[in-house]
Amino acid sequence: MGRRFFVGGNWKLNGSRASIQELLEAWGKADLDKSVEVVISPPAVYADFLRANMPAEFGLALQNVYKEGSGAFTGENSADMALDVGADWVILGHSERRSIFGESNELIGEKTAYCLGKGIKVIACVGEQLEEREAGNTQAVVETQLKAIAAKVSDWSKVVIAYEPVWAIGTGKTASPEQAQEVHASIRAWLSKEVSATVAAETRIIYGGSVKPSNCAELGKQEDIDGFLVGGASLKPDFTTIINAQKA
Numbered sequence: 744m745g746r747r748f749f750v751g752g753n754w755k756l757n758g759s760r761a762s763i764q765e766l767l768e769a770w771g772k773a774d775l776d777k778s779v780e781v782v783i784s785p786p787a788v789y790a791d792f793l794r795a796n797m798p799a800e801f802g803l804a805l806q807n808v809y810k811e812g813s814g815a816f817t818g819e820n821s822a823d824m825a826l827d828v829g830a831d832w833v834i835l836g837h838s839e840r841r842s843i844f845g846e847s848n849e850l851i852g853e854k855t856a857y858c859l860g861k862g863i864k865v866i867a868c869v870g871e872q873l874e875e876r877e878a879g880n881t882q883a884v885v886e887t888q889l890k891a892i893a894a895k896v897s898d899w900s901k902v903v904i905a906y907e908p909v910w911a912i913g914t915g916k917t918a919s920p921e922q923a924q925e926v927h928a929s930i931r932a933w934l935s936k937e938v939s940a941t942v943a944a945e946t947r948i949i950y951g952g953s954v955k956p957s958n959c960a961e962l963g964k965q966e967d968i969d970g971f972l973v974g975g976a977s978l979k980p981d982f983t984t985i986i987n988a989q990k991a
């Protein structure tokens with residue numbers, strides 16, 4: 744089975760009704776590659792509006808949810824609520840959640856278990872910091888993060904792994920296609936060893952970190968890069984160029 748190319752737009756804490764309107768117009772006008780799975784992840788307050796107004800074939804993701812469905816957890820959102828407003832996916836373990844909000848591998852594992860149990864799909868993020876790469880620990884860091892997530896997954900068709908080297912996020916410093924490919928291949932090898940050869944062959948591993956219209960085609964050509972998780976460039980009308988990266 745071929746791996747369907749996946750392009751996610753992670754808006755982070757950005758966007759407004761007005762900016763969303765501009766994007767809706769750009770997406771409506773573009774000739775988009777229908778073979779690509781597109782998933783947009785707005786701030787949760789805009790999720791309902793986006794679901795009602797964006798192309799029906801686009802998927803919707805929340806950027807984070809809590810590990811419980813409801814209760815006294817001021818400020819949180821849940822997988823149950825995400826599903827209720829038509830979301831198909833959640834992003835879990837993003838490096839900003841890990842570093843700014845102190846999320847541990849353990850908590851990310853618990854969230855993964857909760858979401859998959861509820862039937863919402865998970866974009867699971869992993870990636871090393873610059874010091875970790877420079878110390879030669881990239882693989883060990885990524886594997887530790889993966890292990891905490893993999894322990895909670897029984898159906899891998901509901902999971903996409905996003906490799907996002909922290910030093911490449913929002914910095915304009917993209918990993919080279921070779922650097923990204925090397926880690927993607929090692930993640931696939933890890934899946935093969937720790938889960939199964941079939942899961943390794945079928946699970947999509949997407950790259951995130953300063954993906955732009957100008958570098959997406961080269962990255963997308965790498966054997967083990969099955970798509971992108973795009974931050975800043977997903978807020979611009981020419982995000983459509985990234986969706987169409989494989990046509991370039």
Ligand SMILES: O=C(CO)COP(=O)(O)O
Nearest residue numbers: 753912913952953974975
């Ligand atoms: O964190 C990212 C996507 O989740 C990447 O962000 P940038 O594309 O802005 O570097």
